[in-house]
Amino acid sequence: MSHPDTHESSAQSPHAEPLSLTAVSDQLASAVEHAALSVVAVHARERLASTGVHWRDGLIVTTDATVRREQNITITIPDGRRVAATLVGRDAASDLAVLRVAAGVSFAPATIGDPTTLRPGHLAMAVARLDDSGPRVSFGAISTIGHAWRTWKGGEYSRRIQSGFALYPGFGGSPLVDAAGRVHGINSGGLSQQLATTIPADTVERVVSQLVATGYVPRGWLGAALQAVRVGESAKVAAQGREGGLLIIGVAESGPAATSGLLVGDIVLALDGAAVHEPHDVLDVLQHMAPGRAVSFDLLRGGVFVRVIVTIGERPSGHDDRRSRRGAR
Missing domain, CATH: 2.30.42.10 (PDZ domain)
Structure with a gap:
């Protein structure tokens, strides 16, 4: 009888060596460890923190709906320190907000992935941080990859990405992380009641650039x-x-x-x-x-x-x- 760790699945490539369950588990833990280096807790509402991602250049991205105040915002960075952050801009339509970390605070930016490479069935995780106790993880698989779509608030996303993991309280603004630790977007808790919905990384980058330039996203109005x-x-x-x-x-x-x-x-x-x-x-x-x-x-x-x-x-x-x-x- 074959050992379960060495049994080859018919779904695997005939040229790929099978991975043991332990090896897969270790790989996922390493991916979380890598992604968590850029994940922060955002303290911009009463009681419960939300999550944010160091996107680039000292800019923290989180969801707009979880930013309840625009002054006296702090973040808990990966080494456990709580530091000041300022609001750069926000866009309710796309459910994104951008903060800037205080000058002199330095830690790793996220490794940004390519959402076009995701397929239904790929393992995926939401990595959150709510305090100085370390990262928190919700695990599942990509459920749906769809075409460009518009939210009920008017935000336009390059593609629909939905996953089977749960977004627990405080997971709003968490990154969608793949098995290699790459960030493919920002998870929003207000876009769907059934599946976790992710704002794709290319959409995040577009909105971040607009918010940095003007503080808001200009839209035509009739x-x-x-x-x-x-x-x-x-x-x-x-x-x-x-x-x-x-x-x-x-x-x-x-x-x-x-x-x-x-x-x-x-x-x-x-x-x-x-x-x-x-x-x-x-x-x-x-x-x-x-x-x-x-x-x-x-x-x-x-x-x-x-x-x-x-x-x-x-x-x-x-x-x-x-x-x-x-x-x-």
């Missing part, structure tokens, strides 16, 4: 509430054959829609010639559009085709700050 509607048969000629669009059901006072002449009751058919069918079609356009850009809106107004030029504004500060504390681990 200032209108929209809902999908169908165009009646009698209006299809005026609608240039389109069967549906977006009914404007509200406009923000002094917002871009109002100041550009959009009215409640208008049906938006297209933006710069591209048809729109659902509110997220407009969000997709605004997400990548710099404030100040002029956009052509094709409308159906009172059964008549109208074209209005709208100057896109910048989303007001705090407009997307309706943070859900549910799941802010």
